[in-house]
Amino acid sequence: MVNSADFNLPNLIRSYQNPHGLYAALRSQDPLYYDSMSQSWLVTGHKAIMEILSDSRFSSELNFGQPNPKRGAKPPFWETSVNKQIIFADGDFHRQVQNIILHQLARMKKDLPAHVHRVVTSLLENIRDKSEFDLVDDFAAPLSLLVIAHVLGLSPANLETLRQLSAWSDTHGDVTSGYLRVDIRDIDRLGDYFHKLLAQKRQTPTTDLISAFLKPHDVFANDDEIIANCMMVFGAGRGTTRKLIGNGIPMLIPHWQTWREAFQADPTISKQLTEELLRMVTPTRYLFRQATQDVDLSGQFPGNHRIRRGDKIMLFLEAANRDPDYFLHPDTLDPQRQPNRHLAFGFGPHHCPGAKLARLEIQTALEMLFTTFANLQSKRSSPPAWNPNPNIGGYTAYGVCPVRHAA
Template structure:
């Protein structure tokens, strides 16, 4: 492995180029103690599970990175920087608690709505007995669910589709990928400004209303807009990628999994956790050292991350670390324990993780009503070009019946 590793270019650019199958690079980087300084990007690449969790749980590694969106125009940078994911300390804690309180209440009521969204998507495909698992199932389920959470009306489907496109551009910019139409972000901002004005006249039980009410935490309307955009993008990306990509793993033993879910409904939770591990919706997170930080535990030699240096924590690599996951390249539907960090780790762990898990479980339960699911003959999945978020942009499948 060491000889083969020597032939690989161990840098961020190479990882991005091979984002559809980066595991050979991850293995080579783990051979460097899971912490490697990339001269080309002037950043540390973290690929071990132990180091990833330690860094994400260390408050000396900051999330508020001015350099993250340096390739974006100033207006887009403002929208990105005001998101709670780029806050630290008390400001982040208080903003995240607004979300957590609302989601703790909504998760009790959401399963029926999610089930309805998933069933509607499958019924729409029933006549043709084929569908694009991304655009016709994963996308509408995730879109309608997060719209419901925020308090966005779901009756205008054409508007929702536009919001989805604009939000995809915003999600790309937030993740450091700048190839979309930046006007999309302006359109999305304008929509949320209007929605906020309407919502102020009619406060309801939704997350946007809670953002408006939390004046001490979100004092300016721009703060509310930025975090609505963040929630709308992040709330779709996780389940869209998991369902769109995860279906490939499920199709390998569809009948077996289907029978087991029917026999033991709780099995779908274990199945969902393994899908989260093996698809890992966000590949990496970026942190910045607030001071010189020595890392030595579990390493052959200590390393010092200097103040101001960037650290790129590869969640996907950590979720395939053989020191934590036996046979990590294998899809183990019964894997326990499953200590994946698909939702991050530490203070910045995704506040929507509980809702996302419920969304995934309910969507899978409905999906297992489909019989004989398989890849559409003569077709193959199409990859999203964003090397951080990745995932399929299309994945055609066929099925025989829908019960």
């Protein structure tokens, strides 16, 4: 049984492998709960999170209310690479960079389905005849890596070079999400790679996102700001698909044949299943916001919810996606769920610009896995490994034993 003394931010963060019992207990007590230990609001209700994410009085800026740095004092690159990402920006800068990303993805719309299909086909050719493979390392991670590298315009000589960039990017993602048990020098190494790549793209621009960032639109103050957002796209583009496939497929494995038969009977179920896995898995556990002024939400949510200027707010997206006040039988995987207005990609101005691409990758992966394998079984002798970053979480290794379709 969960005790109310457990309702604090450290406990919620530590419980990242199985948080839903704690979420449910906290949400039933107060979906907009003030934690005196961390001096922050813990928000677990779907309605409350949508309200806050759409309210401009709550800022995503990390340094809101902090004194301006001393003139002439240049922060270290790793700090700039985190603070200048648009996930921590509001207003014109956020809107302009997000529009560049959206417009570039729209320009690539015709090309991307074929590219994703080629990547999935190639990866399945490498694993289809194996007696076992790792769902994350052999499939989910390289799929997301190769697709987002194509979008950005990264073209290293081989997959191993991309994997090295991916490892450095994971460090950047860890620091971005507040997990600091990493080698900070990896961020500088990734930054050096992007600095060199920017110089190449200036000489020979192509039809990729980095080239779009470099066009003279007076959005970025310097190359470090461009690189910060290249790193953001690279990290987010990998992380979402990697976690959704790496943690979503294991949800299907216990009844794989049933799901495959449902797909054979109605291939459109892959689209609905993609949405339901997004709801059930949720790529990012929580988001941070800060009140820019006093906000009283007591009229919308029963209880004392007078948020003060400067108060910190933690928005638990995966809790909102299991809110029984919004989703009927929220712990049941139901691809027929309608409506399914999950918050896997956030909500409001900061809704993820890569949502359509992530959906394309996940849906294509589902369709081709169902087509390729008659059955999938978890490798019982090899327990899954978890990402220690409590905000991102997800499996870093998940052994699978496949059964191919009969020829």
